[in-house]
Amino acid sequence: xxxxxxxxxxxxxxxxxxxxxxxxxxxxxxxxxxxxxxxxxxxxxxxxxxxxxxxxxxxxxxxxxxxxxxxxxxxxxxxxxxxxxxxxxxxxxxxxxxxxxxxxxxxxxxxxxxxxxxxxxxxxxxxxxxxxxxxxxxxxxxxxxxxxxxxxxxxxxxxxxxxxxxxxxxxxxxxxxxxxxxxxxxxxxxxxxxxxxxxxxxxxxxxxxxxxxxxxxxxxxxxxxxxxxxxxxxxxxxxxxxxxxxxxxxxxxxxxxxxxxxxxxxxxxxxxxxxxxxxxxxxxxxxxxxxxxxxxxxxxxxxxxxxxxxxxxxxxxxxxxxxxxxxxxxxxxxxxxxxxxxxxxxxxxxxxxxxxxxxxxxxxxxxxxxxxxxxxxxxxxxxxxxxxxxxxxxxxxxxxxxxxxxxxxxxxxxxxxxxxxxxxxxxxxxxxxxxxxx
Numbered sequence: 144x145x146x147x148x149x150x151x152x153x154x155x156x157x158x159x160x161x162x163x164x165x166x167x168x169x170x171x172x173x174x175x176x177x178x179x180x181x182x183x184x185x186x187x188x189x190x191x192x193x194x195x196x197x198x199x200x201x202x203x204x205x206x207x208x209x210x211x212x213x214x215x216x217x218x219x220x221x222x223x224x225x226x227x228x229x230x231x232x233x234x235x236x237x238x239x240x241x242x243x244x245x246x247x248x249x250x251x252x253x254x255x256x257x258x259x260x261x262x263x264x265x266x267x268x269x270x271x272x273x274x275x276x277x278x279x280x281x282x283x284x285x286x287x288x289x290x291x292x293x294x295x296x297x298x299x300x301x302x303x304x305x306x307x308x309x310x311x312x313x314x315x316x317x318x319x320x321x322x323x324x325x326x327x328x329x330x331x332x333x334x335x336x337x338x339x340x341x342x343x344x345x346x347x348x349x350x351x352x353x354x355x356x357x358x359x360x361x362x363x364x365x366x367x368x369x370x371x372x373x374x375x376x377x378x379x380x381x382x383x384x385x386x387x388x389x390x391x392x393x394x395x396x397x398x399x400x401x402x403x404x405x406x407x408x409x410x411x412x413x414x415x416x417x418x419x420x421x422x423x424x425x426x427x428x429x430x431x432x433x434x435x436x437x438x439x440x441x442x443x444x445x446x447x448x449x450x451x452x453x454x455x456x457x458x459x460x461x462x463x464x465x466x467x468x469x470x471x472x473x474x475x476x477x478x479x480x481x482x483x484x485x486x487x488x489x490x491x492x493x494x495x496x497x498x499x500x501x502x503x504x505x506x507x508x509x510x511x512x513x514x515x516x517x518x519x520x521x522x523x524x525x526x527x528x529x530x531x532x533x534x535x536x537x538x539x540x541x542x543x544x545x546x547x548x549x550x551x552x553x554x555x556x557x558x559x560x561x562x563x564x565x566x567x568x569x570x571x572x573x574x575x576x577x578x579x580x581x
Contacts, residue, residue, distance in 0.1 A: 176207040185559060195226065201233050208241035216241065232266050239269050243276030252289070267293065271304045278311025283320075286311050290490075297567040302333050309342045318346040337363075341374050348381030356381045372398075376408050383416025391416060407438050411447060418451035426451060442468065446479040453486030459503070461486055476507070481514040488521025493530075496521060512543040531556075 186194070200223045207216035220238070223230070224240055235254050235256060240253035252273055258265050270293035277286035290308055293300055305328050312320035325343045328335050340363045347356040360378055363370065370378075375398045382391040391413060395405060410433060418428035430448055433440050445468040453461040465483055480503040487496035496518060500510060510518075515538045521543075522531040535553075538544070545553065 149198055173372045178203075178210050180213065181206055195228065197223075197228055197231050198233065199233075200228055201237060203238045204234065208237055211244070211245075213241060230261060230263060232263055232269070235263060235265070236268055236272070239272050239397060243272050243279070246276075246280060248273065248276035248280060248282075248285075265298070267295070267298050267301055267304060270298060271301070271307055274304060274311070275307045278307060278314070281311075281315060283311055283315055283317070300331075302328070302336055302339065305331075305333065305457060306336075306338045306342060309339065309346075310551055311348045313342050313349070316349060318350045321346040335368070337368055337371055337374060340368055340370075341377055343375065346383065348377065349382060351385070353381055353387065353412070368402075370398075372403055372406060372409070372416065375403060375405075376412060379409060379412045379416075383412055383419070386416075386420055388413075388416045388420050388422070392495045403408050405436075407433075407444065410436075410438065410440075411443050414444060415447045418447060423448075423451045423455055428504055439471070442473050442476055445473070446476070449479065449486075450482045453489070458488075458490045458492070475508065476501075477503075477508055477511050477514060481511070481517055484514060485517040488517060488524070491525060493521060493525060493527065497530075509541075510543075512538075512546070515543050516546045516549045520552060523549070526559075527557070528554040528556045528559075 181203055185199075200219065204219050204223075206258055207213070207219060216238070220230075220234070223234075230264045234461050239251045239254050242248070242254075246260075253483050255265055255269070255508065258269075270289055273289045274286045277283070277289060280372075286308055290300060290304065293304070305324055309324045312318075312324070321343060325335070325339060328339060340359065344356050344359055347353075356378070360370070360374075363374075375394065379394055382388070382394065395409070395413065398405065410429065414426045414429055417423070417429065426448060430440060430444065433444075446465055448465050449461045452464065461483060465475070465479070468479070480499065484496045484499055484503075487493070487499065500514070500518060503510065503514075515534060519531050519534055519538075522534070531553075535545075
């Protein structure tokens with residue numbers, strides 16, 4: 144009898160070890176993005192005598208959502224319900240997070256209704272994710288509504304909730320609202336963290352309140368909230384934006400002394416600050432030193448310098464930098480192309496500007512309204528109305544509009560052509576379509 148008892152215990156122990164190792168392997172596959180392997184293992188769990196619980200389903204659903212395979216995730220949710228496995232707050236969080244990432248915030252919010260129907264209480268993470276989602280879309284009234292909904296439901300917003308709402312207002316340039324929430328945080332018995340200070344600093348510097356920003360930075364340090372690389376970059380951006388570049392470099396040395404290594408964003412801020420203070424040669428020297436600091440200039444770095452050098456009339460050096468960018472395997476973005484197209488137009492090198500625009504499109508980078516306006520102004524400045532016309536029609540077909548300067552130049556060009564010209568009638572049709580944005 145004892146041998147039978149111990150035999151049963153051994154079998155049960157072996158079964159539990161198999162179950163544990165299988166589920167651990169399954170969870171590891173999901174977290175490491177090996178979703179197809181996880182799905183294959185999932186399909187064999189029944190044959191191994193392992194019934195899937197909510198944790199198992201959550202793992203595979205999260206893996207699918209993280210890979211943007213939402214249709215499959217929703218199919219898995221249906222299977223979960225069909226298998227009579229009850230959803231929990233984690234399941235709901237996974238879907239709310241995925242839908243918000245895809246900009247489907249209203250669909251995500253509907254989960255709150257579904258949760259009530261199945262008696263699952265939403266937690267602060269769900270409300271905060273919805274707040275972030277609406278903030279990403281710039282729908283601050285909706286974000287504020289969700290914040291109040293959490294309060295009315297008896298759920299206390301946490302520091303992440305406040306930071307999310309502050310960040311949304313900051314992106315909308317509403318520094319007063321950022322300040323209101325920042326002031327409110329201690330009253331709610333919450334501690335401001337490094338993110339809270341970063342958002343408040345950004346709002347102050349955006350408003351041009353450099354002195355207030357510097358005072359807040361000192362307050363932050365006094366309260367032993369340690370600044371990170373993001374905070375230092377915000378501080379450097381504020382100083383450079385206020386044309387206080389001389390104060391920026393001591394800050395750079397301070398962060399280095401504290402063991403915080405500047406990144407390429409740090410140097411982009413400093414290079415742009417130098418350029419905006421007409422210290423382009425110093426900016427170029429700093430640019431040249433980047434490899435010795437273990438950093439490589441990116442597209443943004445090149446764009447800043449190409450723009451500054453172009454404004455100095457050094458078009459050949461600007462072109463050299465552009466080709467250097469390409470030789471390093473970097474892909475220029477619409478800003479880089481627009482800067483150089485504008486510079487070529489300023490130097491009356493219209494054919495090169497036209498070739499660059501063709502190259503831009505062939506490389507899969509479509510011009511935006513700014514690019515079109517820059518090139519149209521260049522053509523009209525050289526009285527190339529006939530060359531500008533196909534470009535204007537292309538702009539119209541892509542829903543791009545003329546800015547005030549290009550519009551005025553176009554009207555003047557049409558007047559010179561005379562009312563009887565074919566171009567006059569074509570331009571008249573375009574203008575009637577609200578082709579101008581003030």
